[in-house]
Amino acid sequence: MKLPAILGGEPVRREPWPKWPHYGPEVMEAIQRVAESHAYHPMFGGETEALEQAFAAYHGMPHGVAVASGTLALQAAMAAAGVGCGDEIIVPAYTYAASAGAAVDQNAIPVFVDSESLSQGLDPEDVLRKITPRTKAIVVVHVNGYPCDMDRVMAIADEHKLSVIEDCSHAHGALHRDRKVGTIGHLGAFSLQHKKNLSAGIGGIVITDDETMTENMRAWRNYLLKSVGHNWQTSEFHSAIAHAQLPFLDAMNEKRRANVAALLAALGEVDGIAPLPGLSNTVPSYYNLILQYDVESWGVPRASFVKALNAEGIPMNMFYRPLQRWPIFTEANMYGRGCPFSCPLNEGGPVDYSTVSTPVADAICDHINLEVKVQPTSGEREMQQIADAIRKLSAHRSALASV
Numbered sequence: 001m002k003l004p005a006i007l008g009g010e011p012v013r014r015e016p017w018p019k020w021p022h023y024g025p026e027v028m029e030a031i032q033r034v035a036e037s038h039a040y041h042p043m044f045g046g047e048t049e050a051l052e053q054a055f056a057a058y059h060g061m062p063h064g065v066a067v068a069s070g071t072l073a074l075q076a077a078m079a080a081a082g083v084g085c086g087d088e089i090i091v092p093a094y095t096y097a098a099s100a101g102a103a104v105d106q107n108a109i110p111v112f113v114d115s116e117s118l119s120q121g122l123d124p125e126d127v128l129r130k131i132t133p134r135t136k137a138i139v140v141v142h143v144n145g146y147p148c149d150m151d152r153v154m155a156i157a158d159e160h161k162l163s164v165i166e167d168c169s170h171a172h173g174a175l176h177r178d179r180k181v182g183t184i185g186h187l188g189a190f191s192l193q194h195k196k197n198l199s200a201g202i203g204g205i206v207i208t209d210d211e212t213m214t215e216n217m218r219a220w221r222n223y224l225l226k227s228v229g230h231n232w233q234t235s236e237f238h239s240a241i242a243h244a245q246l247p248f249l250d251a252m253n254e255k256r257r258a259n260v261a262a263l264l265a266a267l268g269e270v271d272g273i274a275p276l277p278g279l280s281n282t283v284p285s286y287y288n289l290i291l292q293y294d295v296e297s298w299g300v301p302r303a304s305f306v307k308a309l310n311a312e313g314i315p316m317n318m319f320y321r322p323l324q325r326w327p328i329f330t331e332a333n334m335y336g337r338g339c340p341f342s343c344p345l346n347e348g349g350p351v352d353y354s355t356v357s358t359p360v361a362d363a364i365c366d367h368i369n370l371e372v373k374v375q376p377t378s379g380e381r382e383m384q385q386i387a388d389a390i391r392k393l394s395a396h397r398s399a400l401a402s403v
């Protein structure tokens with residue numbers, strides 16, 4: 001077997017990785033149309049409303065509310081669900097910080113739960129352990145595009161009268177029992193940020209079938225409507241870009257799935273590497289393909305493996321850490337006055353995140369997950385190269401232990 005690049009061999013790939021997001025003539029046409037309209041703000045044009053209708057229709061839902069980011073989509077959804085001062089919100093520890101940061105901006109207290117190991121979504125049994133009389137809502141995250149156990153979450157939510165907000169920022173078009181995610185909970189929130197499966201560069205959108213929640217979110221997003229609220233609005237450019245890409249979303253997700261199949265076929269059996277299975281009756285959207293790395297079997301720290309993979313010309317970035325380890329929670333002092341964590345309105349008393357225990361999420365973040373890019377701008381050649389690189393590294397395990 002050839003020598004790994006990090007040990008002086010030839011890299012598997014020398015040219016840059018294909019760029020994401022993709023754009024076609026429809027995106028150029030959309031940008032030009034908005035520029036020529038001189039209506040860049042949603043109050044003056046029709047692009048944002050058109051995106052909302054198309055995105056809601058794609059999901060078979062009556063309402064969509066577009067905002068300036070996925071974080072704001074979550075915040076709007078939480079506000080619509082009545083989340084406020086002193087309320088507790090259950091959030092998985094394994095996700096991006098925004099899933100919980102949005103709650104903090106609503107003056108609510110995120111309560112972190114562990115992951116289950118098939119989808120790496122939140123563990124319903126840990127949800128049950130963490131519910132208190134102050135719990136108001138559950139945020140589920142279909143992390144990396146693998147739908148989580150919505151049957152169990154909805155049953156728990158019904159029993160305890162909790163709202164469920166689906167954070168679908170990684171999972172546009174993913175299916176749970178043939179239903180699109182975002183339509184199963186009470187509200188579905190999506191990021192349209194540049195890395196996402198549906199990308200406007202920046203932006204977010206909420207879907208729901210609840211008319212009152214929709215009206216409220218629209219009012220809060222634009223303080224002119226009821227003289228209360230914020231400016232959470234997006235721009236006509238971003239809406240037009242997302243709308244132009246929406247008809248291609250399913251085909252782009254299919255390409256991701258084809259890439260996953262090609263990669264796994266090319267990889268074959270490699271000791272100490274196993275794809276995340278996902279839950280049965282789900283169809284992931286593969287924001288990332290998750291390969292699970294067994295550090296014991298390799299005898300190589302994951303960071304060294306990733307460094308060696310990068311040297312082969314294969315991109316792989318940093319990993320998430322459990323949210324209780326982010327400074328916003330370790331310091332629990334976001335705006336310098338202790339709120340909401342030590343706010344007198346928090347009847348649960350000051351929160352100390354150092355005692356939170358999420359062993360499965362810790363292992364996922366610290367040494368298990370390899371997040372593999374399968375974006376539709378790449379194809380069989382790139383998948384073959386990823387497989388070749390992993391197999392090459394596998395043949396040189398002992399030499400890689402100290403890179």
Ligand SMILES: Cc1ncc(COP(=O)(O)O)c(C=O)c1O
Nearest residue numbers: 069070071096098099169191193
């Ligand atoms: C799971 C998840 N939720 C929410 C967000 C927030 O989205 P945005 O960056 O559009 O605010 C992100 C990241 O971008 C995310 O990865």
